[in-house]
Amino acid sequence: MFADQSRFADCGDTHRNESEFEIISNDVLQVSGVRNCQMLTIKDNVTLEHMIMINLHLHNPSEAIELGDYLRKHQCEQMLHWLGIRERQVEAKKVFVFGDFNTEPGETPYRMMKEAGFLSAYE
Numbered sequence: 861m862f863a864d865q866s867r868f869a870d871c872g873d874t875h876r877n878e879s880e881f882e883i884i885s886n887d888v889l890q891v892s893g894v895r896n897c898q899m900l901t902i903k904d905n906v907t908l909e910h911m912i913m914i915n916l917h918l919h920n921p922s923e924a925i926e927l928g929d930y931l932r933k934h935q936c937e938q939m940l941h942w943l944g945i946r947e948r949q950v951e952a953k954k955v956f957v958f959g960d961f962n963t964e965p966g967e968t969p970y971r972m973m974k975e976a977g978f979l980s981a982y983e
Contacts, residue, residue, distance in 0.1 A: 880906050884950070889942050891935040895919060897959070899942065901950055909953035912946060914939060916959040918969060929968050932961070936969040940976055 884901040891897060897916030904911070918935050921928035943955065957978065963969045965982065974980065 880904065884910065889938065891916070891938045892919065892931060895935060897935075897939050897942075899946060901946065901952070904953075907953075910950050911954040911956070912943065912950075912952045914943065914955075914957045914959075916957065916961075918960065918962045920962050928962075932963055933968040933972070936961075936972050940972065 882903045882905055884903050885899070887899050889897050889899070895917055897914055900913045902911050902913065903909075916935070916939055919928060919931040921932075939957070943957075946952075947955075955978075957973065958981075961969055961973075965980070970980070
């Protein structure tokens with residue numbers, strides 16, 4: 861899981877009722893043949909702030925070893941571009957990206973997420 865570190869400092873009260881949150885949008889982006897990512901934009905009805913949650917599954921390196929890093933890089937680029945579009949539409953207080961990255965620290969998608977300002981739950 862990656863969380864945008866610039867917006868993660870104050871998580872607030874963690875004992876909240878689910879009715880205090882409203883799903884504003886629920887979208888899916890197909891990043892390749894059978895791979896996709898889902899983006900939820902959620903409004904906190906107490907603070908009136910928005911958060912974005914993205915779940916994705918990047919290419920499995922064992923499926924095509926020679927293309928693995930290239931495909932995961934491309935899929936991660938698509939997701940980050942999509943996130944950028946959403947962030948221009950709604951000001952999100954927090955952004956979470958989680959799922960199966962099929963990558964190790966030091967590989968391209970991992971570096972891309974870190975360079976985009978995200979913290980890794982892996983570290």
